[in-house]
Amino acid sequence: MRLLLGAAGIALMTVGLSLLVTGGQFRDVALWLAGAVVLHDLLIAPLVLVIGLLLALLPARGLLRGAFVGAGCLTVIALPVLLAPGTPRNPSVLPLDYPRNWLLSLAAVAAVTGAVLTGRWLSVRWARRNRAGGRR
Amino acid sequence: MEDMRIRRIGPPITVRPPRFAGRLHDARTATAVGRWLGAAIAVCFMTGLISHYLQRPPDWLAGALPSRPAWGYRITQGLHVAAGIAAIPLLMAKLWTVYPRLFVWPALRSVRHGLERLSVAVLVAASVFQLGTGLLNTVQWYPWPFSFVPVHFAVAWLLLGALVLHIAVKYPKITSHWSRRSPGTLELPAEDGPDRRSLLAGVAAAVGAVTLTTVGQSLTPLRRFDLLAPRHPDHGPQGLPVNRTAAAARVGPANVADWRLTVTGPRSYTLTLDQLAALPQHTVTLPIACVEGWSKSARWTGVRVQDLLERAGAPPGTALRAVSLERRGAYRVMEMGGGYTDDPLTLLALRLNGEVLSLDHGYPARIIAPNRPGVWQTKWVSRIEAVL
Numbered sequence: 001m002r003l004l005l006g007a008a009g010i011a012l013m014t015v016g017l018s019l020l021v022t023g024g025q026f027r028d029v030a031l032w033l034a035g036a037v038v039l040h041d042l043l044i045a046p047l048v049l050v051i052g053l054l055l056a057l058l059p060a061r062g063l064l065r066g067a068f069v070g071a072g073c074l075t076v077i078a079l080p081v082l083l084a085p086g087t088p089r090n091p092s093v094l095p096l097d098y099p100r101n102w103l104l105s106l107a108a109v110a111a112v113t114g115a116v117l118t119g120r121w122l123s124v125r126w127a128r129r130n131r132a133g134g135r136r
Numbered sequence: 137m138e139d140m141r142i143r144r145i146g147p148p149i150t151v152r153p154p155r156f157a158g159r160l161h162d163a164r165t166a167t168a169v170g171r172w173l174g175a176a177i178a179v180c181f182m183t184g185l186i187s188h189y190l191q192r193p194p195d196w197l198a199g200a201l202p203s204r205p206a207w208g209y210r211i212t213q214g215l216h217v218a219a220g221i222a223a224i225p226l227l228m229a230k231l232w233t234v235y236p237r238l239f240v241w242p243a244l245r246s247v248r249h250g251l252e253r254l255s256v257a258v259l260v261a262a263s264v265f266q267l268g269t270g271l272l273n274t275v276q277w278y279p280w281p282f283s284f285v286p287v288h289f290a291v292a293w294l295l296l297g298a299l300v301l302h303i304a305v306k307y308p309k310i311t312s313h314w315s316r317r318s319p320g321t322l323e324l325p326a327e328d329g330p331d332r333r334s335l336l337a338g339v340a341a342a343v344g345a346v347t348l349t350t351v352g353q354s355l356t357p358l359r360r361f362d363l364l365a366p367r368h369p370d371h372g373p374q375g376l377p378v379n380r381t382a383a384a385a386r387v388g389p390a391n392v393a394d395w396r397l398t399v400t401g402p403r404s405y406t407l408t409l410d411q412l413a414a415l416p417q418h419t420v421t422l423p424i425a426c427v428e429g430w431s432k433s434a435r436w437t438g439v440r441v442q443d444l445l446e447r448a449g450a451p452p453g454t455a456l457r458a459v460s461l462e463r464r465g466a467y468r469v470m471e472m473g474g475g476y477t478d479d480p481l482t483l484l485a486l487r488l489n490g491e492v493l494s495l496d497h498g499y500p501a502r503i504i505a506p507n508r509p510g511v512w513q514t515k516w517v518s519r520i521e522a523v524l
Contacts, residue, residue, distance in 0.1 A: 002304045009301025016294030025282040036264035045235050066338025073225040073342040078364045080275045090381045095371035101363035
C-alpha cells in the first residue's frame, strides 16, 4: 500500500517534470524553484525563529505568538498588493488603499489580542476576589 | 604542528549544525498542521485541474464540457485562490515545525536517506513556488522570465507527486501521531500539550484572518471585510470589475462606430446593433468568474446564442467560434462547445444590470455563458461562426 502510494507520487512528479522539460523553460523554473527553498531556509525561517526566541522571553507567550503569527501572515499576503510595481491602468485592479487596510488589519489583530489579554486578567482577578470573599 | 598552534589564537572554529532548544518541532505538530496543508493543496490541485481544462480543453473534451451548474467555475476558482491563500499560514507553520530536520547530522546516511531528503527539497521548493507565483498572479505581477500558466500547471503535478510520496514515506509517523491519544503523541512530553494547542489555535486564527481579509473578492456577502484582496466586487465600471479594459485591448469608440455582427453557417447573415436589439431579448443572472479568483454575479440582457445559431441554419448543439474586435491577445478568438451554445442561459449580451454595456464591458455585444472562466466571456464580439 505504502509502496503503491510512493510509486504514484513518483509517477505524478514525473508528469510534472516532463511538462517542465518539454515546456522549454526548465532552466529558469529550476532556478526559481531553488530560489524558493533558499528564500525560505536562509531568510524567512531564521527570521521567524529569532522572533520566536524574543517572544519566549515575554509573559502570555502563547497569545502573543498567535498575534505574531496572525500579523505576520497578514503581512505576507499583503506584500504583493502593497509592493506591486507601477500604477495599474485598469481601475478595477488594486482599487483599495492597501497601506491603510494593511495597518487596519494589524490594528484588528492588536485589538483582539488586547481584548483577550484583558479578559484573562479580569477573570483571574475575579477568581481571586471570589476566593477572598469566600474566606471572609 | 608548531605553526598550527600559533595560528589558533581564539577557540577553534568548527562548523556544527545548530541545535534547537525550542519545543514543538515534533511529529504531532507536523501531523496536525500537515493534514490541513495537505487538504488545502489537494483542493488547489483539483480546482486548478478543472480550471485548466475549462480554459484549454483538449479536442475530445471541448464538446462535452457541461454548462451547469451555472455557478460551477465561480465556486471552483474561488476555492482555488482561497485555499491557496489559506495554505500560506499552514505552510509557514509546517516548515517552522520541521525546520530543525534541515540540519540532521550526518546530513546523508544512505542512498535512501539522500533520496528522501531530495524529495522533501522538491516538496518545499514546489509548495513555496506554487503559493508565491499564484499569489503574485492574482495581482498581475510577473517578475519571472517564464510564462505563468504552463509552469504553474507543471509544478502543480510536481507538488502533488512530492506530497503523495512524502505521505507514503512518513505514513507510520503520521498514523502514530494522528490524534492526541495516538501512541506516538503519548510518547511526547505531556507538558507540551497545552502549548501545542495554543500554537495550533494561533495558526488557525491566522488562516481565518488571511481568509476573511481576501475572500470577499469572490464571496460577495463578505465584501466589507475585503481589505487585502487585489479586487473588490464594488470597484469597476458599472459596478463590476473588469480584467481587460478596452484601452488594454485597443478597442476605442471609433472601432465600434459602424459595428455589424456577422454570423456564419449554412445561412450566413449580418445584423446591425438595432436589428440585434430587435430580436427577442432574454435576461439572465450569471457571474463573471475570473481565473485570478474574483467573481461577481450580474444581470445580463441579450439574444440567446441558441437563437443566433438557429437563425444561421445550424442544428442544436453546434459548436461556435467567436471573434473579438480586439487587435491582439491570447483570447481574441474563442471557441465554445455544444454544451454551452445549447444552454438557454448563454447570451450575446447587450446590457448589464439594465444599462447598455460600457466599452470596458464589451460594448456593443459580448458573450456571457454559465460555468465558464471569465477570459472566455469574450467582449467586443463582431463575428460568430457555427463550427459544423
